[in-house]
Amino acid sequence: MPFKKQTRDEQAVAAPAVGDYVPSSDQHVLSSPSELARRISARVLPKLARPDVHKVLVVGSGGLSIGQAGEFDYSGSQAMKALREEGIEAVLVNPNIATWQTSHQLASEVYFLPITVDYVAYVLEKERPDGILLTFGGQSALNVGIALDKMGIFERLGVQVLGTPIRTLEVSEDRDLFVQALNQIDIPAAQSTAVSSVNAALAAAEVIGYPVIQRSAFTLGGLGSGFANNPDELRDLAAKGLSLSPQVLVERSMKGWKELEYEVVRDAADNTIICCNMENFDPLGTHTGDSYHDEYHMLRSAAIKVIRHLGVVGECNIQYALNPASKEYRVIEVNARLSRSSALASKATGYPLAYTAAKIALGWTLPELPNAVTKSTTACFEPSLDYIVTKIPKWDLAKFSTHVNREVGSAMKSVGEVMAIGRTFEESLQKAIRQVDPRYTGFEAYSQPQDLDRALRVPTDTRLFAIAHAMFNKNYTVDQLHDLTKIDKWFLYKIDNIVQTNLAIKAAPSLESIDRDLMLRAKRMGFADQQIADLISSTEDAVRAHRKSLNVTPFVKRIDTLAAEYPAHTNYLYTTYNASEHDVEFDERGTMVLGSGVYRIGSSVEFDWCAVTCARKLRDMGKRTIMINYNPETVSTDFDEADRLYFEELGWERVMDIYELEQASGAIVSVGGQLPQNIALRLKNTGINVLGTDPQMIDTAEDRHKFSAVLDSINVDQPEWVEATSLEDAKDFANKVGYPVLILHEESTLEYNLSAAASVSPLHPVVVTKFIEDAQEIDVDAVAHKGRLLVHAVSEHVENAGVHSGDATLVLPPFSLDDQDMFRLKEITQKVAKAFDISGPFNMQVIRKDSGDRGEPVLKVIECNLRASRSFPFVSKVLGHNFIDTATAAIVGENVPEPVDLMAEKRDYVAIKTSQFSWTRLPGADPFLGVEMASTGEVASFGKDIHEAYWASLLSTTGFRIPQAGSGVLIGGDITKPEMQTVAKGLVALGFHLYCSSTVVEEFLNDLPHVRCHKIFFPTKDKRKLREVFDQHDIQLVFNLAKSKGTDAGDEDYVARRNAVDFGFPLLNNCSLARKIPQGGLRKYIEGRIPSEVKSWRGFVGSNV
């Protein structure tokens, strides 16, 4: 195997640090610090032929959605690092433009195309790779791979499936085959019956006995799964499940059993190891190392047996249910691919599972690979942890307030997750709670439900806080809580330790009376300074000062996979109070980059791209880097992306701790989204060298009064607004400027109507802004240095203003702005850069409205953020200019490039960014686009024109099923919208049959020439009947153009939207979008007829990317 010399940024993750014994090319050698062991091993290690591949297609996972999120950016990136080390060319298909993996640092060619059978087949035809990796792009990639194999495409094109064979993937995905396979080796599987109809499901449940659990095969993270306690519940569940998957499984419910997961790695020589086992806190938290010996090793041995039998070559995950009162267990499922759990396990242990899986797919065996952390020992071992990790999901369900069901069960609803590291459970739990939401200070009663017992019994996103309420305010005992929650008492005892310490602090008469013992006890249990301050009516600053005077400060420890048995060569770090010495010396004076924290609605993988890009640029500039982040789904938390990685909280307290210890030379707060921005001014005021734009200016931009004054001073227009301290004020303003108005409530809740302002008071003022109807919205992303604009990008929204910019469809270059608009936008951008003396990235949202014949259109700035925005990766990749590289140079003020006007260049392509929604995952939520952001991710595609790009990007959204020509469309909504008729005509022209639920719509549409629309029976309460109606009319697409969200669960438009989602049909709820379906878009895959949008990123943008 020829090894090429590697430059620093493509350094092997796991290049051995020791040993000169160089094996000859056909020898396989143990990765060991011992020369003797290496030499001896060459005699016995099996000489497996490595696949002879030179070009490999990696299938990505598409847009971030609930159930399939950032973890696949991490795993795909690791796989491509492994390919690169082997000198193998990587081609990537992934429409998720915000990811790190879609970069030329990793892939030689990138296709921003849908993860569908058709498009992946076209890319295979075009690129003709000799290998393919299917297990790094989640369920989407796996499903596509199985389908392509069935179609015989791999065979026809001579593409070798690397790693776990297709047959194994099929067996692990098909319940019947899976249970059979387990039976062959006497391993108990969860008892299940596969059914294809609702009646069969009910019959199966009668045999098994209620409660039952329904699982569906071939779906992401348990979509369409859930518990049913009686036939009525099962009927609904089965109807929904069968709409998403041709087959569902009805199984005995094992509620109350412990849930355990093992992450298993196996190589082609049959070496099999367990990287990690995790125990669920039900429903939150994962916890390693609490298992009793017999059980741990019983399940470990079973896992190895199963994985060997199935023939996994790479990495997989096996889930068990374990009876807490016996050794009885059942295998729930095996995921024969990288998963969310494997990403978590990688971060929790330091063992790079995805990287290792890719190396194994390329024919390496575990003993030959070095442990990536120690670099001296072998990868064929099982990590030993000397710390404890807690993971808590971020559900963000409050963001989908209307009708959304907040119960969390076997179907995943979380949009992200946090991971916290400590040396006691209490420490890691309280860290994790703060990471979930910076408003939380720790384990406190943030939820105080009326029906407490129910809140404890039924898992919801706030159950942990209900437990806090029960313990702090209602004096529930651990036994009572265990009876209600079924959470293992061990966890509850530990939580009780937190409660007792909390009470001890509360009992202290003053801050000064807290002695070293109590302070140490509190900090060792993970209490935050702010939390202590709240308990004794003090301030965070005072507690910090007092704590330091008691000499209670955190220590820095390393994660090294071997519990300190061997020295580590990497700096994967965390802080703890349960220690008495540091593992590292602080002599690097690096530059800190603050990451973005947990993925949530509005802040996702795009900021990880920004943080990683920034850290890499700093490295290239010769600076030492320190990354802080706590999100296990990210690339920024790979221990080789920065010189020092602190897997830590991003609150002021911890950032100060790390800054002080490291004596860092500066901190960058503008590449991690809003989270680091929130503490920027405070960091500056406490003496931290915040690099780039002055935090004072950040504050000015975020304060409506100050911001407005600045815009006035530079003659930049903005919508009229007022800060109302009473309902009367708000009404007066609305009457003056005219309705509608927008009300900005607290942080980000926006409402159209004044009822939202009902709680307004002088203490809780609201900002009321004139809402400009039928206006266009424009996003400007830019970088400046010392107030001078360096680069900018103007993207146009497809939707009119009123749809949250995070949900909007973006077009770049703009399609309807003329040179004059572009000139004026640049001018505004330059003025803003100058006024705020910006050094670094910033983003503005501008609305544009034609002023009729009275001259030039109106351009008003509605928002400005002095940081990188979520569209930075999109504009960077579309324009072929890395905005973060430029911004990093501007922030540190070194090698700052000369200004360049990227928008002046003419381009023969267009790119469209479309939002990825996860409505299916959120039962009850209204799939309606409004001023509140609801998307969980985004995808983008290129095309020669806007239609081509739009269609590709629409298909790129996960779960989009192309309706067949000649099928039915359910159309509905507001007939006064002029687009209603355009869309109806267009749909008829495409050959669809139109149906509606309302007489008004029917009459309106039937008055149009050449349009026929039938009103159909529309049951709003009975999902099963509705499903029959859809089937009867072959409805495969729902188009709904309502004015506002549904007011109640019986609202016909709401029912139409919701059921489109529940039945798995595409929902188009914006007229501008519906107009863009191209004529040719509905055609099927034809061998060899590669459509023009199947062109690589480089093919569109040129060689400069």
Place this chain on the structure above:
Amino acid sequence: MSFIVRFRNGAPALRGVRSYASVSSSNPAALHLRTGQSFVGKSFGAPVSLFGETVFSTSITSYTESMTDPSYRGQILVFTTPLIGNYGVPENEAPFNSEDVGVVLESKGIQCSAIIVQDLAERFSHYTAMESLDAWCKRYNVPGITGVDTRAITRLLRDHGTTLGRVAVGPDAALSSPADHEYWDPTTENLVAQVSTREPYTLNPTGSVNIAVLDFGTKANILRSLVRRDAAVTVLPWNYDFNNVRDYFDGLFLTNGPGDPGQCMEAAMNVRKTMKEWNKPVFGICMGHQIIGIAAGMNAYRMRFGNRGHNQPVLALASSGSITAGRVYVTSQNHQYALELTDPFPEGWEPFFINCNDSSVEGIKSTVESGKRIWGVQFHPESAGGPLDTIEMFTDFVNECKAVKASLARTQSVSSAPKFTARSPIIATA
């Protein structure tokens, strides 16, 4: 009674300055190391001060099995996993039959001198638990320290090697650390003699093959693993001359044990004779493996910090029974001494396994050409705790014994059983 309990569980402790401190929830305790460092935490278990050899184990589970492993005799055991005591301690009484050997854990009492943990679980949760770790330690008069930086201690031991230590509890914790010469080194004693059975005894006498076990401080699971494979097991004291009774047996097994194999030269000499004159299967684990090696003419040396944990990868260099050459097995280990890796190996012998990380010898076997059937492994195939990757080596051994018995039955008559107590009061607690 109390004397016996103390003797059983803390014989080395009697050597040190012993004092009893008052029992309180925040009784201070200190660990002093001979290399000069001290770590102060809180006392739990018995309020006893003592000396010992300080070692660390990286096992994540099975503190109960580790603490009852006689190989930890005389040692102050530092757990690198931070949360200890989570699942309490189970009832340790078990039936005495072919399924079990009288205990649930690895021996009757706690074998290590003291334990050091980051965070003791004061309250436990497991359906088999009978008492807390704290209560168990108190019952067996073993001191523990919680709330100390176990990672810092581990790094010290890693860098300086295994070192002597003192656990100082209560008022003793306030005293300055001992002078260099005051530290007591348990390996200067014959620890094996303290934990080996005094009298021979037999388990599962009706088993299909007769296996003699030389007891250097056996873990109960070794005996269980043999009797569950239908072997009649006769446990002999470590220095018993097996040669006197060898004709009756179909195989010889040498167990694990604490300390320096150099203390057991008497056993090595006996085994040397056996190996020379007797052609039936011999299998040794840990100390037993070292004894076989010494008997074969190899050298044993003291490692810097040994291997203690459940994640040690070993590479098989030869195939035998269930073991495939070129395969890596994850193993459970607990040893400070190892056999030297030489190239070439003594005639008639080959290395069976090496440690992937530090290349120490993890197993030896007689070559096929030698005509012998002898295996030794440094790791613990019997697990308890640790992975079960190599558990089938017991099956391999018992099968070898059966095969030899079957082939000899055709040619010679069976010698009569030596007179041993059947099912004598249990094993390996000194």
